[in-house]
Amino acid sequence: MFRSWSVRISLFAVLLLVLGPLLAVVGLVPGQQALLVFASAALVGLAGIVAGIVSAVRRKVAPGMVAVALGTLALLAVLTPAFAGGGKPPINxxxxxxxxxxxxxxxxxxxxxxxxxxxxxxxxxxxxxxxxxxxxxxxxxxxxxxxxxxxxxxxxxxxxxxxxxxxxxxxxxxxxxxxxxxxxxxxxxxxxxxxxxxxxxxxxxxxxxxxxxxxxxxxxxxxxxxxxxxxxxx
Missing domain, CATH: 3.30.530.50 (Alpha-D-Glucose-1,6-Bisphosphate; Chain A, domain 4)
Structure with missing residues (x-):
């Protein structure tokens, strides 16, 4: 399962989800840089979803579905807060x-x-x-x-x-x-x-x-x- 490149991509996306906030909490990087790490999980997650679909089409159904699930998790984790603030004006x-x-x-x-x-x-x-x-x-x-x-x-x-x-x-x-x-x-x-x-x-x-x-x-x-x-x- 974990030898599948599609699963590895999606796992990396999940890792970025955790790594971004962790870097900020322990003070290793400023908040803006940590947020970029967190946000990059969406792009990697999307790549994992595509890779999972490709794997499933190639009859590697189980790892493909795992990759899609993990990639979707990463994508939603990043996009949900953004949509929750949707409609708010771009002022601070x-x-x-x-x-x-x-x-x-x-x-x-x-x-x-x-x-x-x-x-x-x-x-x-x-x-x-x-x-x-x-x-x-x-x-x-x-x-x-x-x-x-x-x-x-x-x-x-x-x-x-x-x-x-x-x-x-x-x-x-x-x-x-x-x-x-x-x-x-x-x-x-x-x-x-x-x-x-x-x-x-x-x-x-x-x-x-x-x-x-x-x-x-x-x-x-x-x-x-x-x-x-x-x-x-x-």
Missing amino acids: DISTDLQDVPVFTHARTLPENAGRELGYPEEFKSVVRMYYTDLKSLKLAEPPDAVFARAVELARTQPGWTVTHVDAQGHTLEGFAETRIFRFRDDFVVRVRPEEGGGSRVDMRSKSRVGRGDLGANAARIHTFLQALAASRR
Whole structure:
């Protein structure tokens, strides 16, 4: 069975599926390179499928079907996440306030952000308005001090989040969220301001450090945090 070249090709595809995330987790290669290794499993898997079909046609049915099955597994493992984020716009910087976008201040001082543009792209604003119509500022009846204290506490308990700066006077906090598999880091800033007429208004911005599209990850992060903050009211 394993002497069949078609099975070997598909097994190599499966190996790439495991190797890509593993390289990122142990820190041997950056996330982008690890993702390329993972994504290459789709091409190798497709080759395995073709090779398996050829083997089956040549009456090597058992190894051919194994190769097709393994190749299909590799192909789906790579393509499924991509299709799950289908329809999301190719932008990687999302904000609830597009008129007065929360500003990254501490993030600019981090070595890993040296040379990166952290201003908000003007062309992203119309895209956010079109695709993320439900993404809005969170308005709460509590005063800013109380809301900000809860926001800091909540941010520090989020899985994969690291709070890097807290400005109690300015009611802003900054940090980054690290993905579990490829260890990509996205910067975020949360801002609390007094709401006109009383209460507080919470805005959040989340930006990926690499890539242009984010498959909706930044918007999802904002939604999840603001919903949790609203639900955590004592």
